[in-house]
Amino acid sequence: MNYQETIEYLYQLLPVFHREGKKAYKADLKNTLAICEHLGNPQHQFKSIHVGGTNGKGSSSHFLASILQEAGYKTGLYTSPHLKSFTERIKINGQPIPEQEVVDYVERNKAFILDLRPSFFECTVGLAFEYFASQNVDIAIIEVGLGGRLDSTNVITPELSLITNISFDHTDILGNTIEQIATEKAGIIKPKIPVVISQRQPEADVVFQNKAVETSTVISFASDRYILNEYSVVENFAKVEYSDTQNKEIINLESQLIGRYQIDNLRGIINAVEILNKRGFAIDKKDLERGVAKVVTNTGLKGRWQTLRETPKVICDTGHNIAGITENLVTLDKYRYHQLWMILGFVSDKDIRAILEILPKTAKFVFCQADVPRALEADDLQQLAKDYQLEGTVIKDVNKAIDWVVQQASEDDFVYVGGSTFVVAGIHQL
Template identity: 30%
Template sequence: MADAAYHDALRRLFARTGGAWRLGLERVSELLALLGNPQRAYPVFHVAGTNGKGSTVATLDALLRGSGLRVGRYTSPHLVDFAERLVVDGAPMPHDAITAWLTQWEPELTRLGATFFEATTAMALDWFSAQRVDVAIVEVGLGGRLDATNTVEPLAAAVTQIGFDHLEFLGDTLELIAGEKAGIYKRGAVAVVGEARPSICAHLTAHAESVGARGVLVTGRDWEVRDIVVGASGTSFTLVTTDGERRLTTPLIGEFQAHNAAVALAMLRGAGGRWLEIERNASALLPAVRLAGRFHHVAPWLFDVAHNADGAATVVANLLDVGAPLPVSAVVCVLRDKDWAGILQAVARVATHIVVTMAPTAPVARAWNLDEVTAWAESEGLPVQRVDNFALALDRARAQAATVLVTGSFHTVGDAMERLQVDPLAR
């Protein structure tokens, strides 16, 4: 009965995703006021960016928890279970607590016309307060300036790498997108700029300075990452700051993971005080970093979300760097509004077989057209095989290779993890 109530409550919550995306802070601000503004009960580290924000959040989580703090972590989307979004000290919000909160506040959610993400954000911030966390790490959902999470008053805010995504909401140039993401920088809070491209970096830096950030830390100016080495056990790098240089290792695999770790460390360094002491102990704390669904290896399976061709190319490079057992096959499902052709081309550089399929939870309105995909792949000479049934696609790929890459959308990776009984929150 409890599970039935939970799933019924989630069904009503997810129904709030219908219609046009409505950005803005008015509804969520009013909702949080009704809750007593729980987001003010604890310090917050706020993270935005097109790429790298998940890794930065995961790194902060490990560093803060490893220091003995009680840590709330709010991320999106989830892989297998909605509760993965709202985590305290590695444990998801219990199903019965989610059900109770949604049931109690549903009349107000309806009255305010709160969206799915606004309701979920308010629930997370309220849960963290109820759980008396020492600190919370909050990941932006979309953009920054008008994202529901921008109701927090952060100790430090970071913008990681910028790329083209959600152009209909954020603008069609990198400068416009950066401007939206820079909206999380606030007067009196530390601002961290993780984007290295000079023009975008300058744009973010100028915005942070204009709003009166307490301090602005910029990659390439206030820290530098050198001598990156990627291996099967993680990514080692030299971090150079005004305090000198250190050799560090993150368990996350990929050159970009060194830069993401550096952004997390810059947030702590900029915050100062006890947070700086945690940063200085990074060498001992970084080994605990985990990030589900990002180069997540449970042999022979390798799970890695890739929304664009660059992301897929990075997955391929990492596979080669760690010397994954050959041959490699891939199971791929991408949402139709993403660059699925670029993703397939990148995957084909390492996979001898590519099975294209349909993830069960992929939204029907955004599902890719397998007729179009297979016709295009055949015209390009890619080793693509169509298997509509998702379970059969996993079996087919497993039978053809020593390493099976599951990639594409969060739906694809999450559905595979659920079927293969891989817990995203397992240590």
């Protein structure tokens, strides 16, 4: 099989969460442990950092990878889902895994995969771990797929765990209270392995503190220590200034990732870098600054408040739950524009009504539809939106929707494209 045939083979053979949702989720580590055992336990052959949370874990993973690259480390990066190509999920120093490596992995392990029938994600985790081990990475950043406690990635023993924040997402799997979701996310906290929490949240903090005591772990709340002095957006860069209340110094960073939600992510990153240095890494201030400033360039990250066009301004963002969309609306307030346009599509298992309730009624809407089985029908979304006095046009294809809006909009209008990772993934220009 060639690469494309191999990917299609896996999609057809194995349950795929990003297509099918909950029924593809395996709520235990049995398959992952079996895969790792079959592969010779590659997860124990390289150092790692484990990154979890509801929102911000992808951006934080890319920040850490970029910083470690700048510090001269051969750095693996495992994230999900992908936007354009499956190979985006597994990178070393920003370079995606070669397609032939994917083909060879499936060919070598086809009989085992057929016998075990793991999920697509479980199979992918095994591939990532084997690839990082075979390439002798110095360290790998491993992003949790879903939850934490029972996530397939939770078979590593990292140098550090980082949890970004907790909000409502995948409540049918993780629970419908902040405490329940935090309990699942806290599952990546390991005995005597330090953990950084990027953002304080009262209901979640208690869960994390109890888990830290239970595991004899040192826990750091980054938002206690790094106080925001200033946040601004200048020419497609975010400028952020913090006061470090412990070391009594000012930290200035420029970031290619602009969204206001990166303020909390960066607090966690700064704290994480300090802990890594205490654990024997050599990351200086310039590595931190360059890594943050070049995060997109170094890692190839896409879809985080990404500018697609300047006039009218068109940006896309993968924020896809109530907390993510709320933060994006706050970021929008930093911009001056005549008319806001929102091109939106969602998957059907999200709390869409809660999102619709907070959207600005003065915006002009276009409702589109992601090309995945979980997608909410654009016509159904249009009808739902009417319950919240949100009127708009249906143009199912996101690219046609963007073209149509650009033709309708004035030069000083602002166009936001999002609602779902899979809507953003469908943008040809990305």
